Amino acid sequence: xxxxxxxxxxxxxxxxxxxxxxxxxxxxxxxxxxxxxxxxxxxxxxxxxxxxxxxxxxxxxxxxxxxxxxxxxxxxxxxxxxxxxxxxxxxxxxxxxxxxxxxxxxxxxxxxxxxxxxxxxxxxxxxxxxxxxxxxxxxxxxxxxxxxxxxxxxxxxxxxxxxxxxxxxxxxxxxxxxxxxxxxxxxxxxxxxxxxxxxxxxxxxxxxxxxxxxxxxxxxxxxxxxxxxxxxxxxxxxxxxxxxxxxxxxxxxxxxxxxxxxxxxxxxxxxxxxxxxxxxxxxxxxxxxxxxxxxxxxxxxxxxxxxxxxxxxxxxxxxxxxxxxxxxxxxxxxxxxxxxxxxxxxxxxxxxxxxxxxxxxxxxx
Amino acid sequence: xxxxxxxxxxxxxxxxxxxxxxxxxxxxxxxxxxxxxxxxxxxxxxxxxxxxxxxxxxxxxxxxxxxxxxxxxxxxxxxxxxxxxxxxxxxxxxxxxxxxxxxxxxxxxxxxxxxxxxxxxxxxxxxxxxxxxxxxxxxxxxxxxxxxxxxxxxxxxxxxxxxxxxxxxxxxxxxxxxxxxxxxxxxxxxxxxxxxxxxxxxxxxxxxxxxxxxxxxxxxxxxxxxxxxxxxxxxxxxxxxxxx
Numbered sequence: 104x105x106x107x108x109x110x111x112x113x114x115x116x117x118x119x120x121x122x123x124x125x126x127x128x129x130x131x132x133x134x135x136x137x138x139x140x141x142x143x144x145x146x147x148x149x150x151x152x153x154x155x156x157x158x159x160x161x162x163x164x165x166x167x168x169x170x171x172x173x174x175x176x177x178x179x180x181x182x183x184x185x186x187x188x189x190x191x192x193x194x195x196x197x198x199x200x201x202x203x204x205x206x207x208x209x210x211x212x213x214x215x216x217x218x219x220x221x222x223x224x225x226x227x228x229x230x231x232x233x234x235x236x237x238x239x240x241x242x243x244x245x246x247x248x249x250x251x252x253x254x255x256x257x258x259x260x261x262x263x264x265x266x267x268x269x270x271x272x273x274x275x276x277x278x279x280x281x282x283x284x285x286x287x288x289x290x291x292x293x294x295x296x297x298x299x300x301x302x303x304x305x306x307x308x309x310x311x312x313x314x315x316x317x318x319x320x321x322x323x324x325x326x327x328x329x330x331x332x333x334x335x336x337x338x339x340x341x342x343x344x345x346x347x348x349x350x351x352x353x354x355x356x357x358x359x360x361x362x363x364x365x366x367x368x369x370x371x372x373x374x375x376x377x378x379x380x381x382x383x384x385x386x387x388x389x390x391x392x393x394x395x396x397x398x399x400x401x402x403x404x405x406x407x408x409x410x411x412x413x414x415x416x417x418x419x420x421x422x423x424x425x426x427x428x429x430x431x432x433x434x435x436x437x438x439x440x441x442x443x444x445x446x447x448x449x450x451x452x453x454x455x456x457x458x459x460x461x462x463x464x465x466x467x468x
Numbered sequence: 469x470x471x472x473x474x475x476x477x478x479x480x481x482x483x484x485x486x487x488x489x490x491x492x493x494x495x496x497x498x499x500x501x502x503x504x505x506x507x508x509x510x511x512x513x514x515x516x517x518x519x520x521x522x523x524x525x526x527x528x529x530x531x532x533x534x535x536x537x538x539x540x541x542x543x544x545x546x547x548x549x550x551x552x553x554x555x556x557x558x559x560x561x562x563x564x565x566x567x568x569x570x571x572x573x574x575x576x577x578x579x580x581x582x583x584x585x586x587x588x589x590x591x592x593x594x595x596x597x598x599x600x601x602x603x604x605x606x607x608x609x610x611x612x613x614x615x616x617x618x619x620x621x622x623x624x625x626x627x628x629x630x631x632x633x634x635x636x637x638x639x640x641x642x643x644x645x646x647x648x649x650x651x652x653x654x655x656x657x658x659x660x661x662x663x664x665x666x667x668x669x670x671x672x673x674x675x676x677x678x679x680x681x682x683x684x685x686x687x688x689x690x691x692x693x694x695x696x697x698x699x700x701x702x703x704x705x706x707x708x709x710x711x712x
Binding site for chain 2: 105106107109303306
C-alpha cells in the first residue's frame, strides 16, 4: 500500500501539466471569480444631466459619488446627448435632474428624477437603478429630516450575513465545490482509467493486492491533494478577499473531507464505466463540471430556475455542499442545521461506492 | 505440495459459461514444473478466458483447478503469491524509471527493500541493462520494455509466470532474444505458461495445446503434433485443426 501511494505521487508530481492544473487552477479560479465576475457594483460610470444646477442637486450628485457605487463620467448639457453617451458604451446610467429641483424640493412639491439605464445588460441596469433609488431615498430622508413631517414611514432593509452584498462570499463555496469535484472525481477517474488502458490494472489484479487496496492506494494521494486545495481556497478567500469563517473551522473541514470522499467515489464509479482516459475525461467534464457550474446555484440561483431544473439540481452533490459551506462560513451554522445536507452527501457517497462495487464484480465474473 | 509433485498446474473438466455461451468446454490438461507450455488458439477460442481463470481474475463455472498446488476456489490468495503475470501491453508505468517500476511491483508483492534491491540488480544484469536503471520507461525501445516487463513479472520469484501474447508488435530479432530470456529462466525451474499467435514461437514451446471453439483440440510436443497431422510446420497443423 505504501509503495502504491508513493508510485501514485510520482505520477502526479512528474507530470507538470497535472501539477499546474492541480495547484494553479484553484488560485486562478478564485482570483478570477473574486475580482472579475463579481456581480456587485463598484464605480459604475454615470452621466448627469443637471437641468437645475442648484445647491441641492450638486449635494445629491456628491452623495451619489460618495457611495462608492458610482463615478460621474461626464455631465451633459442637453437631453440630445443622452443617446450618444449610451452608444459609446462607457456610461451605464444617466440621471436627469429636472430644473427647479432645489426650489421644488424646498417647497415640498412633487419632484421627479429620471433614471435612464443601459438595459443591454439588464442585470446591471436593474441593480444600478436599485442602488440609485436607495441613495435617493436616503438623500430625501436626510434633507427632509431637517424639517419635521407629520407622518414618516421608513423602510430599512438590513442584509444579514453579507451586509455589503459582496459577491466574493458566494464564490468561495462555489469555487471550492468545482475544484474539489474536478480534482477528486476527474483526476481519480482518469488515473484509474489510465491503469486500465495501459494494462497495468490486470497486473495489479493478478497480484496479491485486493481490489479495495488498489482503489484506496490510488485514492489517498488525491484525498490529500484535494484537502490541500480546499485549504488553499479558504485561505485565499480569507487573506485576499476577507471572507470570514464564522462557524466552526473543524466542522467545515470535516464537511470538506466528506465532499472529497463523495467526489472520489463518483470518480471511481466513472472509471468503472469508462474503458479509456478520454472517455473518463469527457464523462467527468460533461457529467460533472457543467452541471456543477450551472445547476448547483453557484452562478444561477436555484430559485430562479424552471421547476424541472430545480429537481435536477437536487441531484447535484455540489448544490448541497455549497449550502453547507456557505452556512458554516457566513452564518456559523452547526450540524444541528446542516444534518440534512450532510446526510444527503453521505448517502450519495454510499450510493456511488455501491454502484462501483457492483460494476466491478460484474466485470470480474 | 499435494499428490503430483511434478504437476504445477492441474486442470480437470474446467467449464466457463457466459450466459449461454460456453467459453471453456471441459478443458483438462496439466503443466509440469519448469515446462514452457504454449497455449494457442484463434481469437475468441477461449484461451484468454482460461488464462484469466488460472490467474484468479475470473471464476470457473465448474471443474477442478489447482495452480502451484493450491485450489483455485479456496486458496486464491496463495496462488496469487506464487504466480507472475505479464500482459500483452507490457504494463510498465511509462512515466516512472526502470528502478521505480521494479520497486513498485516488488512493493506490492511485499518484498523488503533489500530484496527488491538485490532482485533488481540480478534481473537487470541478466538483461545487460544495469546502466539504464534510472531511465524513464517511455524513453526506452519497445524490445527493452518487453524484457523489462518480463523481469518485473518475476521479481517476486514466482513458481509460474503467465505471459499473455508477450511478443506482439516486436521484430523477429527481439522476439528471438526474448525467447532466450524465457529459456534461461525455465532452465532455472520457472514454469512458463504462454499464449501466442506466432506459429514460429509455438515451435519453441515444450508442449502445446491448441484450442478451437472452447475445446482443446490437440495437446502434445510440437514435433509429435507435426508428426500426427503430417505437416512440416506448426502453421499447417494449426490451419488443419482450425479447418475441421
